[in-house]
Amino acid sequence: MHTLFETGAKIMKKLNDSGHEAFFVGGCVRDFHMKRDIQDVDITTDAKPGEVEEIFEKTIDVGKAHGTIIVMTDDIPFEVTTYRTDGAYTNHRHPDEVIFSNHLNEDLQRRDFTMNAMAMDRDYTFHDPYDGRGAIERHEITTVGRPSDRFGEDALRMVRALRFMSVLNFSIEADTEEAITLNAHLLKHVSVERIITEFKKMYGGAALEQAKLKLVQTGLVRHIPFFADAGEEVLLRSRVHSLADELAVQIIKNPVLEGRLSRLKLSKKEVGFVKSCAALHDALENGLHPLKIAYSFDEEVIGRFSAINDENHLTDQYSLLGEAASLKKSLPISGKQDLAVGGRELMALFQSRSGPWIKECLNIIENEVLFGRLKNEHNDIIDWVRRHVKVESGSVEITE
Structure with missing residues (x-):
């Protein structure tokens, strides 16, 4: 049996021995039934948060007001949450209040989809009042109770449905x-960060194309920043394997979208990758020398853009892209920081104060080294600069 379940069962036994019910619940039960990899295990119980803290030695309060305590067992964190029912949802995202319950079925009733509303005891006996296993056998995503009620409570559930559609290769019940x-339209109440978290998982799914089709058909796409301005036809035609790849394709097809990328509140690294892909595409289209391309772009960007281009035909400069990729490992320098001389030495050489001329001069040296016309050796560079560079009144002049 899975190690996480075996360890989690120790927590459940201790709760049982203290007179409480305890069950595995949610996605871990779904994945166990589907024989999928299990990343984490959640436990639900009728024990109140304070009682959980009294029963276990190592606990962390991560959401006591909402019933959740982390219990550390064998150095593994387990979320242990008290049975609860939710009050009214006036913001379409979070309940106004949480009411602790003594009944498992009341806790399962508040969950999003039937496949996630299953529980399992430590003897691996299922508790499935909403026929989650039946939905799984039908490969179908269906809500617990009336769909509009569930989506009205938490609008993010609509995006989660598409995520599960992509990851599990399920259909959505009519x-x-x-x-x-x-x-x-209720998606406007959900933070873009939460939507993007679901999108990243959706874009890692095997049935992504079907999920994107539903994204368009249901109109959800019109209520998501950036995507609302993207062309639906481009979205449906793109063949990608990550959200970042999708964003790169969209910006390359419609450069205006680059200015709207900030609305997605991605990390600097993610934004940098997307913009680099767009810049690489432009460099290829403009016929930039392959050495310059190899020098200007990270190996990861060149490699991933090449894969994206193979499936989406963004540019026909395949030979130029391939040549740049092959040159990447043989570059004499990887950046200005690798040059054997720096600004201080240039100031000493020309007896001049710091200024824009230093950057201009280093750019010239960098170019000569990159194209193999000058060795990246201190003495060679100083000698070459003496013979070929003049600096007067802060301006740089190249001589033969």
């Missing part, structure tokens, strides 16, 4: 899909 279409 009434559930209709409710997504009717409630798509």
Whole structure:
């Protein structure tokens, strides 16, 4: 049996021995039934948060007001959450209040989809009041209760449905899909960060193309920053394997979108990758020398853009891209920081103060070294600069 379940069962036994119910719950039960890899295990119990803290020695309060305590067992963190029912959802994202319950079925009733509303005891006996296993056998995503109620409570659930569609290769039950279409406008109440978290998982799924089609058909796409301005046809035609790849394709097809990338609140690294792909595409289209391309772009960007281009035909400069990739490992320098001389030595050489001329001079040296016309050796560079560079009144002049 899976190690996480075996370790989690120790927590459940201790709760049982203290007179409480305890069950594995949610996605881990779904994945166990589907024989999928299990990354983490959640436990639900009728024990109140304070009681959980009293029963276990090592606990962390991560959401006591909402019933969640982390219990450390064998150095593994487990979320242990008290049965609860949710109060009204006035912001379409979080309940106004959480009411602790003594009944497992009441806790399962508040969950999003039937496949996630299953529980399992430490003897691996299922508790499945909403036929989650039946939905799994039908490869179908269906809500617990009325779909519009579930999406009205938490609008992010509509995006989660698409994520599960992509990752599990499931279809969305007809009434559930209709409710997504009717409630798509509620997505405006959800932070873009939460949407992007789901999108990243969706874009890693095997059935991404079907999920993107539903994204368009249900109208959800019109309520998501950046994507609302992207062309639906481009979105449906793109063949990508990550959200970052998708964004790169969209910006290359419609450069205006680059100015709207900030709306997605991605990390600097993610934004940098997307913009670098767009810049690499432009460099290829403009016929930039392959050495310059190899020098200007990271190996990861060149490699990933090459893969994206193979599937999306963004540029026909395949030979130029391939040549740049092959040159990457044989570059004499990887950046200005590798040059054997720096600004201080140039100031000493020309007896001049710091100024823009230093950057201009280093650019010239960098170019000569890159194209193999000058060795990246201190004495060679100083000698070459003496013979070929003049600096007067802060301006740089190249002589033969």
